[in-house]
Amino acid sequence: MKIKKVFLENYFSKIEIQDNNILDYFSRLLNKFFNNKDEYKNIGEILTTDIHSHILPGIDDGAKSLNESIAMIEALVLLGYKKAVLTPHIMNEGYKNDTERILNLFYLLNKQIQAKNIDIVLDVSAEYYLDDNFLFLLSSNDILPLCGNHILFETSYLSLPFNFKEIIYEMRVRGYRPLLAHPERYIYVRDNYSIYEEWRDLGIEFQLELNSFNAKYGKEALKRAVWLSQKGWIDYLGTDAHSIEDILRIKDAKYLYPLSKVISSNDIKNIRYC
Ligand SMILES: [Fe+2]
Numbered sequence: 440m441k442i443k444k445v446f447l448e449n450y451f452s453k454i455e456i457q458d459n460n461i462l463d464y465f466s467r468l469l470n471k472f473f474n475n476k477d478e479y480k481n482i483g484e485i486l487t488t489d490i491h492s493h494i495l496p497g498i499d500d501g502a503k504s505l506n507e508s509i510a511m512i513e514a515l516v517l518l519g520y521k522k523a524v525l526t527p528h529i530m531n532e533g534y535k536n537d538t539e540r541i542l543n544l545f546y547l548l549n550k551q552i553q554a555k556n557i558d559i560v561l562d563v564s565a566e567y568y569l570d571d572n573f574l575f576l577l578s579s580n581d582i583l584p585l586c587g588n589h590i591l592f593e594t595s596y597l598s599l600p601f602n603f604k605e606i607i608y609e610m611r612v613r614g615y616r617p618l619l620a621h622p623e624r625y626i627y628v629r630d631n632y633s634i635y636e637e638w639r640d641l642g643i644e645f646q647l648e649l650n651s652f653n654a655k656y657g658k659e660a661l662k663r664a665v666w667l668s669q670k671g672w673i674d675y676l677g678t679d680a681h682s683i684e685d686i687l688r689i690k691d692a693k694y695l696y697p698l699s700k701v702i703s704s705n706d707i708k709n710i711r712y713c
Pocket of ligand 1: 491492
C-alpha cells in the first residue's frame with residue numbers, strides 16, 4: 440500500500456497541471472486507492488504554527504463571538520497546531536481596525552484560552568490591505584509584524600494598486616519582509632504567471648492557503664497554487680480560517696494535490712521562524 444502511495448504521488452506530481460480534467464481524474468484515482476485523509480488530518484503537527492487566521496471575535500469577517508473564537512482555536516489544536524498567529528484584517532474600506540483594538544481583543548481571548556488550559560500558544564499580527572491607511576501606519580511605525588519582521592499583506596482580488604512597487608519598497612526600506620497572503624487567489628494574475636517572478640524579484644515572500652489545494656477557492660486558484668508549489672516558491676502555509684468549517688475542511692477535504700508534495704518541494708518556514 441505504501442509503495443502504491445509513493446508511486447502514485449510521484450506520478451501525480453510529474454503531471455503538467457494544465458488540464459483540470461487530468462487533475463480531477465488522478466485525484467479520484469488517488470482517493471480510490473487509499474484514504475488519503477490520514478496524511479493530512481494532523482497537518483498542524485508538521486507545520487507547528489498557523490500564521491494566518493481570522494479568529495479574534497467580532498472584528499472582521501471571521502469569528503463572530505468569543506465562543507466561536509475558542510471553538511476555532513480548539514479545532515486548530517485538534518489539527519496538531521502548537522501555535523497560532525491571529526491576523527485580523529486592517530482595511531480602510533470595511534474593517535477599520537487598529538493596533539489598540541486588536542491587542543485588547545487579543546489579551547481578552549488569550550486569557551480565556553489560558554484559563555481553559557487549551558494547549559496552544561497564541562500570538563497576534565494583522566493582514567494589511569494595501570491602501571492609503573497602510574502607508575500611514577507604515578510611516579507612523581504602527582505595525583504589528585508577523586514572525587519577527589514580516590508584514591502579512593493582501594491586495595484587492597481584482598487589481599494591483601498603481602503604487603504597488605513603491606509600497607513594497609517602503610516596507611523593505613523600513614526593515615520589514617513583505618509576505619503576500621494567498622498569491623494564488625488573485626484573479627488579476629490569470630495565466631500571467633510571470634508576475635510571480637516579478638514579485639519574487641521585489642523580495643516578496645508567499646503564504647499560500649492550505650485550502651487552495653483542495654480547490655476551496657476554485658480550479659484556477661488550485662492551478663496557480665500547484666504551479667507555485669512546483670516552482671518551490673511557497674514560503675509559508677496558512678489556514679486563513681474565518682470559521683470552524685474552514686479548519687474542518689483542512690482536516691477532511693479531499694486534496695487534489697498532495698500536501699506531502701507541497702511540503703517536500705518547498706522550504707516551508709512556519710516550522711522554523713514563527
Ligand atoms: Fe485572511
